[in-house]
Amino acid sequence: MLQEKLQAIVLSSSDYGESDRIATLFTLEHGRIKGFARGARNSRKRFGPALETFARINLQLLRKDGLSSLKQADVITLYSGIRGELSSIAHALYACELVESITPEGHPVPRLYRLLTTYLERLDSGAGNPEDRRMFEINLLNILGYRPLLEKCSRCGADFGERGALIQSGGELACRICAATGFPMPIQALRELRSCLSTGRFGLVRFTADGILPVGRLLDDVIVSHTGRKLKSLDFLRQTSQM
Amino acid sequence: MLTKSSSLMRLVGELKKLPGIGERTALRLAFHLLKSPQNLTALSESLCEVRDRVHPCSTCFAITETDPCSICSGNRDSSVICVIENSQDLMALERSNAYNGMYHVLEGAISPLSGIGPADLRIGELLSRVTEGQLKEVVIATNFTVEGEATALYLTKALKSTGVKVSRLAHGIPLGSDIEFVDAATVQWALQGRNEL
Ligand SMILES: [Zn+2]
Ligand SMILES: [Zn+2]
Numbered sequence: 027m028l029q030e031k032l033q034a035i036v037l038s039s040s041d042y043g044e045s046d047r048i049a050t051l052f053t054l055e056h057g058r059i060k061g062f063a064r065g066a067r068n069s070r071k072r073f074g075p076a077l078e079t080f081a082r083i084n085l086q087l088l089r090k091d092g093l094s095s096l097k098q099a100d101v102i103t104l105y106s107g108i109r110g111e112l113s114s115i116a117h118a119l120y121a122c123e124l125v126e127s128i129t130p131e132g133h134p135v136p137r138l139y140r141l142l143t144t145y146l147e148r149l150d151s152g153a154g155n156p157e158d159r160r161m162f163e164i165n166l167l168n169i170l171g172y173r174p175l176l177e178k179c180s181r182c183g184a185d186f187g188e189r190g191a192l193i194q195s196g197g198e199l200a201c202r203i204c205a206a207t208g209f210p211m212p213i214q215a216l217r218e219l220r221s222c223l224s225t226g227r228f229g230l231v232r233f234t235a236d237g238i239l240p241v242g243r244l245l246d247d248v249i250v251s252h253t254g255r256k257l258k259s260l261d262f263l264r265q266t267s268q269m
Numbered sequence: 270m271l272t273k274s275s276s277l278m279r280l281v282g283e284l285k286k287l288p289g290i291g292e293r294t295a296l297r298l299a300f301h302l303l304k305s306p307q308n309l310t311a312l313s314e315s316l317c318e319v320r321d322r323v324h325p326c327s328t329c330f331a332i333t334e335t336d337p338c339s340i341c342s343g344n345r346d347s348s349v350i351c352v353i354e355n356s357q358d359l360m361a362l363e364r365s366n367a368y369n370g371m372y373h374v375l376e377g378a379i380s381p382l383s384g385i386g387p388a389d390l391r392i393g394e395l396l397s398r399v400t401e402g403q404l405k406e407v408v409i410a411t412n413f414t415v416e417g418e419a420t421a422l423y424l425t426k427a428l429k430s431t432g433v434k435v436s437r438l439a440h441g442i443p444l445g446s447d448i449e450f451v452d453a454a455t456v457q458w459a460l461q462g463r464n465e466l
Contacts, residue, residue: 038382044289074452079382079415104454106461112422115415119381262381262419269426 029097032056032085035142037126039077041067049077049096050126051085052142057133058126061087063096072098080105080118080146107150116266117154120259121145121162127253128170137169141226148228156242156267157233161222163245168223174248176220179204186213193240197248211240277303328398330374330391332356346370348405352395352424354378354412362410370408373398378416379423387423395424399431406434413440 032053039049047066052058066073076083076099083102088095108114125142129135145162167173178185179201180194189201192208199211215237222231233241250256272278277299284295302309325331326338333339349370353359359372375390399407409424411417425435441459442451451459 043291071450075454076452101452101454106454106457109415109418110422112419112426115419115422116381119415119419123382258384259381261384261386262379265386266423269423 029086029088030055032087033102033139034083034085035122035139035146036077036079036081036083037122038079047073047077048093052122052125052129052139053085053134054136054139055134056089057135058129058131059089059094060092060131061085061094061096063099066096074099074101075104076101078104080108080122082143082146103150105146105150108146111149111153112266112269113154114149114152116259116263117159118146118149120159120257120263121149123257123259124163124166124249124253127255127257128166128172128249135169138166141165141169144226144228156238157231158228160219160233160238160241160245161228161231163249164219164222167245167248172248172252173223174199174244176216181205186216191216193244193247195247196251197244197246199244209240209243211244212237215241325374325376329372330376330394331359331372340372348403349408350395350398350404350406351408351410353410354417354420358410358412375411375420378411378414379420380416381419387427390420392424392427396427396431399428399433404433406436408436408438410438 032055034051034053037050037052037058039047042048042062045065045068047063049061049063050058051061063073063077066077073096075081081101081104084100086097086099088097105118108118121142125138129138141162145158148158164173174180174197176199179189179191180198181200181204184201184203186199186201189203191199191211191213192202192205193211194200194205194208199216200208212234214234218231218233218237219241225231280302281292281295281299284290284298285292290298302312322334323332324334324336326333326336326341328337328341331338331340335342346369350373351362351368351370352373352375353362354375354377356374359374362368362372373391373395375392375395377385377390379385379387379390395407398404407424407428409421411420411424421437425437428435439462440455441462442448442455448456
């Protein structure tokens with residue numbers, strides 16, 4: 027068996043037994059994998075704080091189906107800016123849980139790795155906010171092929187134009203002729219959501235005040251339809267945004 | 270022959286629930302205890318005693334056999350409260366002999382990925398203690414993990430309106446260590462928190 031060197035972001039980790047740790051990692055090379063770090067809590071030399079959630083690390087491991095064996099990890103960054111700002115921690119943990127819950131195991135998604143890294147860097151340099159979160163989510167859904175149709179009605183294929191768009195359950199958009207009820211989605215907000223897909227940089231797209239709410243509703247619906255459950259970190263995200 | 274429901278296998282089952290103990294170790298421990306009836310009696314009596322006598326202090330939530338605990342009822346500086354995650358941390362701070370104030374045990378840390386939020390910890394009780402008492406300072410001594418940091422930042426915000434001074438334990442290079450071998454993140458923290466001499 028060959029020892030591999032990988033780049034990874036720690037999505038979550040937990041203590042196992044007296045001295046070991048199990049970590050879920052999002053690697054550039056193999057996507058999401060689970061790793062067992064024997065003696066990680068005693069050996070500061072081999073792991074240090076490298077298995078802290080959302081740390082970006084260089085990793086040496088023996089890859090196995092199910093549970094890989096972690097040999098050594100070196101911190102590239104722990105994102106001290108995120109760790110010093112409550113809203114950034116809350117958003118970073120949410121981003122990690124989302125990637126862990128929605129990505130296939132052992133399947134490389136390098137574009138998503140870069141998106142997550144860019145988002146963590148953004149959170150490291152300033153407070154977390156709903157606009158950046160939605161920018162991250164729509165790009166994540168797009169990369170994974172889960173993006174809802176934003177250009178036209180998902181049922182009849184007509185441009186929304188004058189017809190207007192309504193959010194349907196499961197995170198679909200339908201025009202007012204095809205659907206009788208649903209939360210209204212402003213056409214301007216759809217335009218803003220589409221422009222999120224054409225830029226790789228955070229902070230360039232601004233949502234109108236009445237757009238961010240329906241955009242959030244749509245993305246939350248799409249995400250739940252793929253993860254199958256409400257993410258645990260959402261409660262803390264909501265609590266901290268009210269402080 | 271032992272059946273699954275035999276009392277010995279029940280004991281093995283209970284031992285296996287302890288952290289770091291697997292099937293094989295549990296079996297070894299169980300057979301070791303069996304060898305000496307005195308050991309078994311002493312252990313079972315001690316377990317019952319702990320169950321009946323040990324409980325969290327109603328003021329600071331540290332593990333104690335008296336209520337309030339010896340620290341809450343002792344002759345200590347009541348103008349400062351040190352906030353910690355659990356009673357083991359209290360023991361570590363007491364060993365340092367560097368602190369003479371009160372404590373408040375949160376009984377955990379905020380852990381959003383495990384679904385543990387502020388309401389699951391003793392944060393409400395801390396806020397009552399701060400608003401009711403004549404307090405000068407709250408020292409936050411939660412762990413330097415993501416969960417501990419999230420808890421510290423949350424407490425800082427929650428305590429802001431009370432006007433009490435809030436401080437955080439310093440972190441840096443461990444004593445007796447060679448800087449060459451300290452990980453980059455710790456060096457970074459130590460540089461940021463450097464002191465004037
Ligand atoms: Zn239609
Ligand atoms: Zn007490």
